[in-house]
Amino acid sequence: MKNFSIRTIVAIGIGAAVFLVLAKFVAIPTGIPNTTIQTAYAFLALMGVVFGPIAGGLIGLIGHALNDATTYGYVWWSWVIVSLFVGFFIGLLGKRINVEEGEFGIKQMISFNIIQAVVQAVGWFLLAPVLDVLIYAEPANKVFTQGAFAGISNIVTVGVIGTILLASYAKTRTKSDSLAKE
Incomplete structure (x- = not known):
């Protein structure tokens, strides 16, 4: 918890607010109820990698809960839990990708996308539908369809937008070997 600084707390607050805005206003409707x-998950992945698993998890939890509460009037906890799961595990596993050093080349991009795809597949293909059935007694065929669609679209969205965000962020960081001693 030594890295849980004021900077991280502020990132959680701002990150949850940005997640809410993206989920509410920069989402593309589908034919699935x-x-x-x-697009919010690409931002969540960036925040998880940059600020770590606790920040990523809390941003997913708070941002998704606020979106549900303001959009539907209630919180759909099974999917909120998956947003926490996705933010936490992309943040945890994403620490292997040290964008703070200004590096985000092909190797890091591939590693990031394998990590995010596996985490999201577990979350959306398995965890969300199982929790929907257990918590809300939803029909399995409905929730596994929703989970599969959400998972695939989130994997693609994070794969494209998340990769661009991380590459852009890495370019703003100073490479550790970029300064020469005179």
């Missing part, structure tokens, strides 16, 4: 293509 209560399921949209979300």
Whole structure:
């Protein structure tokens, strides 16, 4: 918890607010009930990699809960839990990708996309539908369809937009070997 600084707390607050705005206003409707293509997860992946698993998890939890509460009037906890899961595990596993050093080349891009795809597949293909059935007694065929669509669209969205965000962020960082001693 030594890295849980004021900077991280501020990032959680701002990150949750940005997640809410993206989920509410920069989502693409689909024909599947209560399921949209979300750009918010690309931002969540960036925040998880940069600020770590606790920040990523809390941004996913708070941002998704606020979006549900303001959009539907209630919180759909099974999917909120998956947003926490996705933010936490991309943040945890994403620490291997040290964008703070100004590096985000092909190797890091591939590693990031394998990590995010596996984490999201577990979350959306398995965890979300199982929790929907256990918590809300939803029909399995409905929730596994929703989970599959959400998972695939989130994997693609994070793969494209998340990769661009991380590459752009890495370019703003100073490479550790970029300064020469005179």
